[in-house]
Amino acid sequence: MPEFSTETEQRSTGEARAGRSRGTDYSRRVFASVFDMLPNEDNPSPMVRINRLNPNANFQLFAKLEWLNPFGSVKDRAAWAMLRDLLERGEVGNGRGLVEPTSGNTGISLAAMAQAMGLRMRAVVPNKVPLEKKVLLKIVGAELDVLNDALCPAPGLGDGSINLAKTHAKASPHRYVMPNQYENPKNVEAHLHTTGPEIWRQTEGRVTHVFASLGTCGTVTGVSRFLRSKNPNIKVIAVQPSEGHDVPGLRNISQLDVSKLFDRSCIDEILEIDYELAYRRALDLCRAEGLIAGPSSGLILEGALRTVAQAGAGCGVMIFPDNIFKYVSSMIKHLPQLASETEA
Numbered sequence: 001m002p003e004f005s006t007e008t009e010q011r012s013t014g015e016a017r018a019g020r021s022r023g024t025d026y027s028r029r030v031f032a033s034v035f036d037m038l039p040n041e042d043n044p045s046p047m048v049r050i051n052r053l054n055p056n057a058n059f060q061l062f063a064k065l066e067w068l069n070p071f072g073s074v075k076d077r078a079a080w081a082m083l084r085d086l087l088e089r090g091e092v093g094n095g096r097g098l099v100e101p102t103s104g105n106t107g108i109s110l111a112a113m114a115q116a117m118g119l120r121m122r123a124v125v126p127n128k129v130p131l132e133k134k135v136l137l138k139i140v141g142a143e144l145d146v147l148n149d150a151l152c153p154a155p156g157l158g159d160g161s162i163n164l165a166k167t168h169a170k171a172s173p174h175r176y177v178m179p180n181q182y183e184n185p186k187n188v189e190a191h192l193h194t195t196g197p198e199i200w201r202q203t204e205g206r207v208t209h210v211f212a213s214l215g216t217c218g219t220v221t222g223v224s225r226f227l228r229s230k231n232p233n234i235k236v237i238a239v240q241p242s243e244g245h246d247v248p249g250l251r252n253i254s255q256l257d258v259s260k261l262f263d264r265s266c267i268d269e270i271l272e273i274d275y276e277l278a279y280r281r282a283l284d285l286c287r288a289e290g291l292i293a294g295p296s297s298g299l300i301l302e303g304a305l306r307t308v309a310q311a312g313a314g315c316g317v318m319i320f321p322d323n324i325f326k327y328v329s330s331m332i333k334h335l336p337q338l339a340s341e342t343e344a
């Protein structure tokens with residue numbers, strides 16, 4: 001742990017604005033705790049302009065890189081908001097940890113946070129989740145239940161991931177409490193209080209379009225509510241994979257009525273896009289823009305490019321949920337040529 005002068009400590013925006021740990025200095029990006037790295041208006045995830053792939057010179061298009069959050073995805077925001085609420089209400093501690101159904105990212109964020117606090121975390125995941133995510137959950141210390149469930153855990157299914165997590169919480173209340181990202185309003189509030197304000201400030205209020213995907217719908221609902229409170233004309237566009245998709249974390253339109261946080265009035269347009277394009281556009285992002293984005297980002301890019309090509313002037317922000325490293329096996333499945341020439 002580095003030593004800090006009193007002067008440095010006084011200058012720290014973390015202490016001044018967020019009441020965070022002594023020793024965190026955002027200007028130097030030196031943090032006293034991994035929790036101080038979590039994003040907020042004073043420490044936003046970066047936005048990078050798309051240059052080579054943008055077909056419209058009058059429309060500025062930005063990617064907001066959520067994989068640069070400390071635990072690697074947009075779900076750091078919802079996980080922290082839910083965990084902080086449980087901590088404040090005294091619902092965790094004294095041997096009681098977390099159990100959560102997840103397609104990977106929320107579980108990874110929750111498990112890493114829980115471990116850093118000495119709490120247990122049990123993740124219930126569908127078998128179809130990529131191996132990389134299941135192994136990552138083990139690496140960050142989660143106990144794991146792997147089920148033959150839909151790829152994105154489906155509320156209400158008798159033997160699905162959500163019901164098994166509920167069963168654990170009910171059967172062992174001294175060991176587990178379930179944050180429940182599919183219903184927990186803190187998931188929406190996380191984006192209302194962080195992602196939305198960050199975008200507003202980073203674009204200096206110039207944002208005209210936001211592009212997001214739909215899983216629990218916490219991101220789109222929270223971001224939309226904040227940005228529309230600033231400017232009701234901002235267009236919120238959701239991008240969804242076609243039916244039968246295997247893009248972890250996302251739901252097809254036909255699965256949306258099961259997401260309690262889905263609010264259709266927050267969205268101007270839902271674009272359904274062939275899910276194969278998620279993988280091809282992820283490759284394009286790496287090769288044309290140097291952005292190591294995952295498949296849900298690839299899908300969002302495709303939706304944004306279709307919109308931007310037909311728009312006049314504007315300023316769009318795409319929320320890119322995570323990076324490609326967790327999807328190497330999925331990329332090889334969809335783009336098998338990637339695996340050729342990888343062996344001696």
Ligand SMILES: Cc1ncc(COP(=O)(O)O)c(C=O)c1O
Pocket residue numbers: 073074075103105106213214215216217218219220248249250294296321322
């Ligand atoms: C890779 C990925 N993309 C997109 C999403 C969707 O975000 P939200 O659940 O806020 O709708 C998720 C959610 O888990 C995800 O893991």
